[in-house]
Amino acid sequence: MQKKMAYSFPDEVLEHVFSFIQSDKDRNAVSMVCKSWYEIERWCRRKIFIGNCYAVSPRIMIRRFPEIRSVELKGKPHFADFNLVPEGWGGYILPWIVEMAGAYPWLEEIRLKRMVVTDESLELIAKSFKNFKVLVLSFCEGFSTDGLAAIAASCKNLKELDLRESEVDDLSGHWLSHFPETYTSLVSLNISCLGSDEVSFSALERLVGRCPNLRTLQLNRAVPLDKIATILRRAPQLVEFGTGTYAAELRPDVFSNLAGAFSSCKELRSLSGFWDVVPAYLPAIYSVCSRISSLNLSYATIQSHDLIKLVCHCPSLQRLLVLDYIEDSGLEALASSCKDLQELRVFPSDPFGAEPNVSLTEQGLVAVSLGCPKLQSVLYFCHQMTNSALVNIAQNRPNLTRFRLCIIAPRKPDYVTLEPLDVGFGAIVQHCKDLRRLSLSGLLTDRVFEYIGTYAKKLEMLSVAFAGDSDLGLHHVLSGCESLRKLEIRDCSFGDKALLANAAKLETMRSLWMSSCSVSFGACKLLGQKMPRLNVEVIDERGPPDSRPESCPVEKLYIYRSVAGPRFDMPPFVWTMDDEDSALRLS
Amino acid sequence: MEGGLVLLGGGGGGGGSGSGGGSSGVSTNESAVSKVEVVSEASSYPAESELELGLGLSLGGSGGATGKTKVGTSSWGECGRILTAKDFPSVVSHRANNGGPSVSVSGTKRAAESVSHEGGSPTGVSSQVVGWPPIRAYRMNSLVNQAKAPRAEDDGIGEKDKAKDSFKKKPYNGNKINSAVNEKGHLGFVKVNMDGIPIGRKVDLNAHSCYESLAQALEDMFLRSAPTINSIGAEKEQVTKPSKLLDGSSEFVLTYEDKEGDWMLVGDVPWRMFLSSVRRLRIMRTSEANGLAPRFHDRNERQRSKPI
Numbered sequence: 001m002q003k004k005m006a007y008s009f010p011d012e013v014l015e016h017v018f019s020f021i022q023s024d025k026d027r028n029a030v031s032m033v034c035k036s037w038y039e040i041e042r043w044c045r046r047k048i049f050i051g052n053c054y055a056v057s058p059r060i061m062i063r064r065f066p067e068i069r070s071v072e073l074k075g076k077p078h079f080a081d082f083n084l085v086p087e088g089w090g091g092y093i094l095p096w097i098v099e100m101a102g103a104y105p106w107l108e109e110i111r112l113k114r115m116v117v118t119d120e121s122l123e124l125i126a127k128s129f130k131n132f133k134v135l136v137l138s139f140c141e142g143f144s145t146d147g148l149a150a151i152a153a154s155c156k157n158l159k160e161l162d163l164r165e166s167e168v169d170d171l172s173g174h175w176l177s178h179f180p181e182t183y184t185s186l187v188s189l190n191i192s193c194l195g196s197d198e199v200s201f202s203a204l205e206r207l208v209g210r211c212p213n214l215r216t217l218q219l220n221r222a223v224p225l226d227k228i229a230t231i232l233r234r235a236p237q238l239v240e241f242g243t244g245t246y247a248a249e250l251r252p253d254v255f256s257n258l259a260g261a262f263s264s265c266k267e268l269r270s271l272s273g274f275w276d277v278v279p280a281y282l283p284a285i286y287s288v289c290s291r292i293s294s295l296n297l298s299y300a301t302i303q304s305h306d307l308i309k310l311v312c313h314c315p316s317l318q319r320l321l322v323l324d325y326i327e328d329s330g331l332e333a334l335a336s337s338c339k340d341l342q343e344l345r346v347f348p349s350d351p352f353g354a355e356p357n358v359s360l361t362e363q364g365l366v367a368v369s370l371g372c373p374k375l376q377s378v379l380y381f382c383h384q385m386t387n388s389a390l391v392n393i394a395q396n397r398p399n400l401t402r403f404r405l406c407i408i409a410p411r412k413p414d415y416v417t418l419e420p421l422d423v424g425f426g427a428i429v430q431h432c433k434d435l436r437r438l439s440l441s442g443l444l445t446d447r448v449f450e451y452i453g454t455y456a457k458k459l460e461m462l463s464v465a466f467a468g469d470s471d472l473g474l475h476h477v478l479s480g481c482e483s484l485r486k487l488e489i490r491d492c493s494f495g496d497k498a499l500l501a502n503a504a505k506l507e508t509m510r511s512l513w514m515s516s517c518s519v520s521f522g523a524c525k526l527l528g529q530k531m532p533r534l535n536v537e538v539i540d541e542r543g544p545p546d547s548r549p550e551s552c553p554v555e556k557l558y559i560y561r562s563v564a565g566p567r568f569d570m571p572p573f574v575w576t577m578d579d580e581d582s583a584l585r586l587s
Numbered sequence: 588m589e590g591g592l593v594l595l596g597g598g599g600g601g602g603g604s605g606s607g608g609g610s611s612g613v614s615t616n617e618s619a620v621s622k623v624e625v626v627s628e629a630s631s632y633p634a635e636s637e638l639e640l641g642l643g644l645s646l647g648g649s650g651g652a653t654g655k656t657k658v659g660t661s662s663w664g665e666c667g668r669i670l671t672a673k674d675f676p677s678v679v680s681h682r683a684n685n686g687g688p689s690v691s692v693s694g695t696k697r698a699a700e701s702v703s704h705e706g707g708s709p710t711g712v713s714s715q716v717v718g719w720p721p722i723r724a725y726r727m728n729s730l731v732n733q734a735k736a737p738r739a740e741d742d743g744i745g746e747k748d749k750a751k752d753s754f755k756k757k758p759y760n761g762n763k764i765n766s767a768v769n770e771k772g773h774l775g776f777v778k779v780n781m782d783g784i785p786i787g788r789k790v791d792l793n794a795h796s797c798y799e800s801l802a803q804a805l806e807d808m809f810l811r812s813a814p815t816i817n818s819i820g821a822e823k824e825q826v827t828k829p830s831k832l833l834d835g836s837s838e839f840v841l842t843y844e845d846k847e848g849d850w851m852l853v854g855d856v857p858w859r860m861f862l863s864s865v866r867r868l869r870i871m872r873t874s875e876a877n878g879l880a881p882r883f884h885d886r887n888e889r890q891r892s893k894p895i
Contacts, residue, residue, distance in 0.1 A: 082718030083776060088786035165725045193725065275729070299729050349730065351720045381720065408720050465719065571786060
């Protein structure tokens with residue numbers, strides 16, 4: 001006898017209610033209320049985000065969620081960006097596409113980050129999904145313009161093609177011509193990562209001209225400055241625009257044409273590109289600057305005074321990416337002009353120079369923290385720092401949610417007191433109670449980790465390099481940071497003890513990366529044996545770890561939770577420690 | 588928390604007994620097992636209290652799913668004794684003496700190892716460490732390529748003289764970046780593919796100063812499966828025997844794609860010139876490389892389309 005609740009809604013009503021719930025967290029919560037809600041929810045979930053492609057298998061995803069329209073996947077660990085993950089490690093999208101081709105014929109959106117995407121994968125996407133609309137490939141690799149041509153030719157409803165900093169093999173500039181003349185639905189195109197010969201300009205021009213809904217266009221460096229006006233006049237409705245090379249011989253007619261074209265773009269809110277900037281051409285954008293909220297000048301090798309002039313024209317600026325040529329003086333100007341600033345990223349112009357080549361110090365960051373009340377997100381490369389500057393920043397900006405500081409020389413202390421920077425970063429975590437992401441640098445002892453473990457309760461991602469003294473440091477973080485999801489560590493003397501003592505914590509996190517630390521092979525094996533829901537992967541290019549003593553530290557270690565079990569697509573230099581004693585695969 | 592952070596172990600309760608939290612093994616000659624008491628080592632961290640960390644796995648309980656940091660050592664007891672001596676027959680509790688990073692073969696560590704806790708900051712230290720400072724290759728390559736781009740003259744609109752002066756005043760100029768980057772070791776990673784092998788590798792050209800050493804490294808990487816495979820872009824070259832890849836005696840030949848997209852035989856031009864023009868490498872079967880020297884178009888003869 002089945003009891004029916006008198007007040008329960010029909011499924012369709014619940015489904016309609018659930019359709020207003022978009023965030024993954026809320027959807028997951030909904031699905032855990034009761035069995036019937038679980039069932040209803042899984043049938044009406046349309047979007048899925050998988051932060052680690054090896055945490056779950058395509059089959060498991062398809063079995064639970066049969067009606068997905070949008071998939072987002074991430075592959076390689078973050079430190080792959082800095083060449084710490086050897087080529088061939090993994091993160092292949094093809095198996096996912098193959099499964100989804102059969103299960104999700106109505107798939108519309110694929111967003112990938114740090115995955116290996118082949119032309120075969122792209123061709124399969126083009127062939128399999130009739131209503132395909134959005135393809136975003138961030139920091140991906142493995143494909144060529146042939147794959148892009150397949151997408152262009154087949155995806156009649158494509159709205160978004162975004163190749164953010166992916167590595168694309170240059171084969172032919174004609175792939176853009178594969179968009180048929182009847183294709184008009186483009187909304188967003190980012191090809192800024194393509195090399196010099198990978199775009200035919202006339203095809204681009206025609207494409208832009210026939211797509212009235214185009215809102216985002218980011219060109220690659222090969223597009224010369226004198227072509228910008230042509231493009232803009234065909235797409236004055238653009239909201240985000242990325243130039244190509246911003247350099248040309250200075251000619252008044254070119255300048256006024258350019259300035260006129262920019263001024264006709266009333267909707268423009270975001271600018272980027274600016275390779276090889278010739279400062280004299282910068283005033284051409286002044287007419288739009290008052291509405292600009294996002295400015296990426298991180299490739300613009302121009303001097304501080306030119307940057308200051310530009311920035312002072314942008315009172316609505318919320319997001320600025322810039323090189324350290326801006327210097328302290330430029331940051332002070334920024335602090336007084338741009339009161340709406342939320343995000344600042346300052347990149348080094350000469351990362352390997354022994355001496356700083358520009359006058360950018362901790363003072364610049366302090367000035368911005370003081371002058372910009374809405375500042376939430378900071379990425380700052382510099383050569384020197386003090387505890388007192390960090391304390392100032394923390395006190396000025398308790399609303400920081402992302403703080404990534406990179407002092408370029410490893411283990412550099414407070415340059416005034418010569419002490420470690422423990423107290424400074426301690427102030428950051430103590431005052432910034434909503435801090436979600438933190439990257440450390442400079443001279444740091446176990447004490448900074450004590451502060452982090454005590455105060456950084458909302459911290460989700462922590463990056464550590466050349467820091468700490470002992471396992472105590474790692475233990476503080478693993479035992480104290482309740483919200484920790486991603487931890488990446490390099491060149492720290494953390495070993496077995498803290499890792500083994502906090503093994504259960506690892507199942508509550510997405511992943512842990514440790515390279516050039518002191519974790520022994522024996523500990524890895526133990527962890528793999530005792531924690532069946534963790535994949536413990538040892539990356540070691542010296543050959544099989546069991547050819548060395550068990551106490552020998554492994555080169556690199558990547559641990560992640562997974563319901564899919566160990567993976568089978570590993571290259572010869574990766575070993576999974578799993579539950580069977582004999583499972584260790586020899587190379 | 589009252590009174591600030593209290594570390595596990597130390598002051599309260601039955602910390603000394605350490606019967607909770609699992610046992611750990613120290614490998615001795617007799618394979619006798621005893622509990623390991625970890626004393627925080629002499630370092631700059633003021634160790635007012637000694638921490639006891641058992642080598643046990645904590646499943647649930649402190650530091651686990653609840654995420655609560657419990658005070659005192661009673662929490663260790665709650666973990667239960669999951670592991671016994673049998674689990675640790677050969678685990679050696681071993682500490683690096685100097686608290687510095689462990690020896691690693693991946694990436695050169697000389698700069699990092701030389702830094703001590705005395706707070707002296709080395710000069711030019713970051714150049715030889717792999718992946719540091721943490722800047723994406725895309726950004727690094729853009730920076731490098733821009734440094735070589737010619738600067739358009741700033742005449743006409745704008746403060747011409749001021750701009751020129753400031754270019755002179757600042758230590759930065761295109762040439763300096765170029766040479767500084769090449770000498771100090773910029774991210775000179777290029778892709779290498781070998782015919783017949785699906786997985787490509789990357790090699791750091793700045794770890795080499797001549798063709799011989801580069802070819803040697805590539806031979807080690809691709810043509811030998813010895814356990815002493817060097818990490819990519821790692822140690823300095825040891826120039827010993829002449830490379831078979833360069834002298835035509837091997838079944839394979841080393842080629843590269845230059846900035847214009849043409850495929851050339853490696854070794855034709857001076858090393859520095861090669862460095863500035865190479866885009867990627869390919870170890871090609873000799874049979875396919877006929878007619879390669881000195882200029883060679885990719886065998887599919889793809890048309891290069893001009894962007895304009």
